[in-house]
Amino acid sequence: xxxxxxxxASVPALIWLLCGCPMLVHAQPFPSKPVRVVIPFPPGGGVxxxxxxxxxxxxxxxGQQVVVDNRAGAAGVIGTELAARAAPDGHTWLLATMGNxxxxxxxxxxxxxxxxxxxxxVTQVVAVHFVMVAHPSLPAANVRQLIALAKSQPEKITxxxxxxxxxxxxxxxxxxxxxxxxxxxxxxxxxxxxxxDLLGGHVMLTFDSMLQALPxxxxxxxxxxxxxxxxxAAQLPQVPTVAESGLxxxxxxxxxxxxxxxxxxRELVTRVYGDVAKVLQQPDVREKLVEMGADVVASRPQDxxxxxxxxxxxWAKVIKEAHIQAE
Numbered sequence: 125x126x127x128x129x130x131x132x133a134s135v136p137a138l139i140w141l142l143c144g145c146p147m148l149v150h151a152q153p154f155p156s157k158p159v160r161v162v163i164p165f166p167p168g169g170g171v172x173x174x175x176x177x178x179x180x181x182x183x184x185x186x187g188q189q190v191v192v193d194n195r196a197g198a199a200g201v202i203g204t205e206l207a208a209r210a211a212p213d214g215h216t217w218l219l220a221t222m223g224n225x226x227x228x229x230x231x232x233x234x235x236x237x238x239x240x241x242x243x244x245x246v247t248q249v250v251a252v253h254f255v256m257v258a259h260p261s262l263p264a265a266n267v268r269q270l271i272a273l274a275k276s277q278p279e280k281i282t283x284x285x286x287x288x289x290x291x292x293x294x295x296x297x298x299x300x301x302x303x304x305x306x307x308x309x310x311x312x313x314x315x316x317x318x319x320x321d322l323l324g325g326h327v328m329l330t331f332d333s334m335l336q337a338l339p340x341x342x343x344x345x346x347x348x349x350x351x352x353x354x355x356x357a358a359q360l361p362q363v364p365t366v367a368e369s370g371l372x373x374x375x376x377x378x379x380x381x382x383x384x385x386x387x388x389x390r391e392l393v394t395r396v397y398g399d400v401a402k403v404l405q406q407p408d409v410r411e412k413l414v415e416m417g418a419d420v421v422a423s424r425p426q427d428x429x430x431x432x433x434x435x436x437x438x439w440a441k442v443i444k445e446a447h448i449q450a451e
Contacts, residue, residue, distance in 0.1 A: 158189040168316025170335035179442025200224040201289030212387035223290035226435035231450040232287040243383040247427040250418040252378040254352035258329035267369035272307035284318035288450035291378040295331035334417020
């Protein structure tokens with residue numbers, strides 16, 4: 125009888141062990157393993173540069189590795205869809221561009237993910253200054269000369285982009301539309317590879333971030349024709365804007381944003397936001413980003429969610445009116 129009593133008493137304990145242990149696992153503090161930051165482009169692009177700048181700082185906070193995972197293809201669609209389908213436990217992040225988070229779904233009919241609906245916005249990390257930059261062999265030193273040259277040689281002057289629908293493509297398409305010219309678009313699987321061909325003279329120019337272009341401009345390997353924002357950049361004060369160079373009303377500023385998979389809890393989003401914002405406010409990180417041509421934003425999750433939705437609506441209208449298509 126005593127043996128049966130002991131056995132009977134052990135049943136609740138077994139039930140607790142079987143049912144309670146999973147609860148203990150789920151209650152583990154975040155992060156419980158390395159964090160993967162999906163970058164939907166190859167290494168060397170602006171998003172990749174920012175991720176590799178802040179990743180080690182986050183590793184110090186977490187005591188876990190923060191691993192950059194480059195998943196290039198289809199103008200960022202592959203990486204975006206991969207991240208959106210990951211478990212919403214905080215161990216997979218997506219650091220992506222305006223194109224990935226607000227534009228692509230208006231260009232790709234077969235895109236299975238709507239970033240506004242299927243991702244959990246965390247923060248707009250940076251606003252990125254763009255510059256129109258050319259190979260030295262291009263016989264144009266400014267926007268007016270480029271427009272004249274393009275009108276005399278329709279579809280002969282090539283411009284590179286990170287892929288159809290990305291900010292460099294949109295910048296070039298808007299330039300074509302507003303200047304009434306026909307620059308020939310050459311899409312790549314990311315800005316990194318596009319700069320390799322631009323430096324080699326295989327394409328003539330691009331509209332891309334200072335994060336990548338500035339070292340080549342300062343080193344004399346590329347020439348800046350204009351900056352794309354509404355005002356001159358502190359990093360290139362002698363370079364005029366496109367608007368003041370003969371194309372009034374032209375303006376484009378890119379941005380990079382951080383999201384978690386859809387379904388991530390509010391508590392988790394808030395935690396990740398707080399950690400990333402803390403890193404972005406560190407003086408050495410801010411100074412490095414500004415030096416490279418980006419302004420730290422670190423917006424709150426709800427503000428970024430509203431911004432993503434507004435940008436998506438804005439670019440849907442621009443794409444329709446400018447007849448921009450994904451090749």
